[in-house]
Amino acid sequence: MTYLITGGAGYIGAHVVRAMTQAGERAVVLDDLSTGERDRVPAEVPFVHGSTLDRPLLDRLIREHGVTGVVHLAAKKQVGESVEQPLHYYRENVEGLRVLLEAVVDGGVRQFVFSSSAAVYGMPDVELVTEETPCLPMSPYGETKLAGEWLVRAVGRAHGVATSCLRYFNVAGTAEPELADTGVFNLVPMVFEKLTERRAPLIFGDDYATPDGTCVRDYIHVEDLADAHLAAARRLTEASETGENPDLTLNIGRGEGVSVREMVELIGEITGHHALAPTVTARRPGDPARVVASADLVSKELGWQARHDVRAMITSAWAGWCRRHPEAVAERG
Secondary structure, eight states: OEEEEETTTSHHHHHHHHHHHHTTOEEEEEEOOSSOOGGGSOTTSOEEEOOTTOHHHHHHHHHHHTOOEEEEOOOOOOHHHHHHOHHHHIIIIIIHHHHHHHHHHHTTOOEEEEEEEGGGGOSOOSSSBOTTSOOOOOSHHHHHHHHHHHHHHHHHHHHTOEEEEEEEOEEEOOSSGGGOOOOOOSHHHHHHHHHHTTOOOEEEOSOSSSTTSSOEEOEEEHHHHHHHHHHHHHHHHHHHHTTOOOEEEEEESOSOOEEHHHHHHHHHHHHTOTTSOOEEEOOOTTOOSEEOBOOHHHHHHHOOOOOOOHHHHHHHHHHHHHHHOTHHHHTOO
16 A cells, blocks of 8 residues: 555644554655645655646656555645635635545545544534534635535545545644644644743633633544544555445544633643733634534544543643744743
């Protein structure tokens, strides 16, 4: 097996490359480096700089590297940006996927793992989000992920491609400091940034119907998420060898909720910046009170379960942050 990993130079993608190659799988990476970093890809892994919108490049890559499976992570993923630039998001996330799937079908590739998102659910009013929870995305980003799932499943059924769509929840942590998330779009790095500036971290709303009034989320370590991609890819390969054509849609989470306030307090404890109490500000539009995954189906289908807790996520993420921001340690109180 040789897997094409699109977006393999990104934060999550690089961890997927790491998990698969350490498990003995062959991989080739395609990334346009719009947000990815070339140095994240090991020297021994072939790297191609390009876009999933480039059909001739895809055909040549699949042919020359003997690609037999695809793990598709390449996508634009900022919710706010997607509201401002919906055409750009549909082009990159949906049209890019369509072109890639055409190349997959014509190239005889028979396994396809699609990285989806819990954003497909929107604002679910349930204790645990299962794969049967209605999908009502609230942003163009979430819409493109849901449309991507529809397209992946339809192509799988029509052309005999084994498929898996992985809906992952809030990703944090790093397997190595060098692979840490460099963006400041999610809670953990947003708090790190404030603490590094010696400013109080922000909590957006404390009047939700939750135990402490702040939003509750399901956090998943990026290393566990990468292992889930590996497990999904191997499950599809095994199925293809036995003549099955699975069509799996799976939540990837821990099934445990942690509130924003709990996360901020734990970050303060781990980083040593606990003296900076958070500032509560107005709610952000569209933030649901609680989004926590049911992880029962992925355990049943893939034999996978998360191994890392929230403390491990924050500790490893902080090590990665300090590697790029040494002043964060120097200025600790």
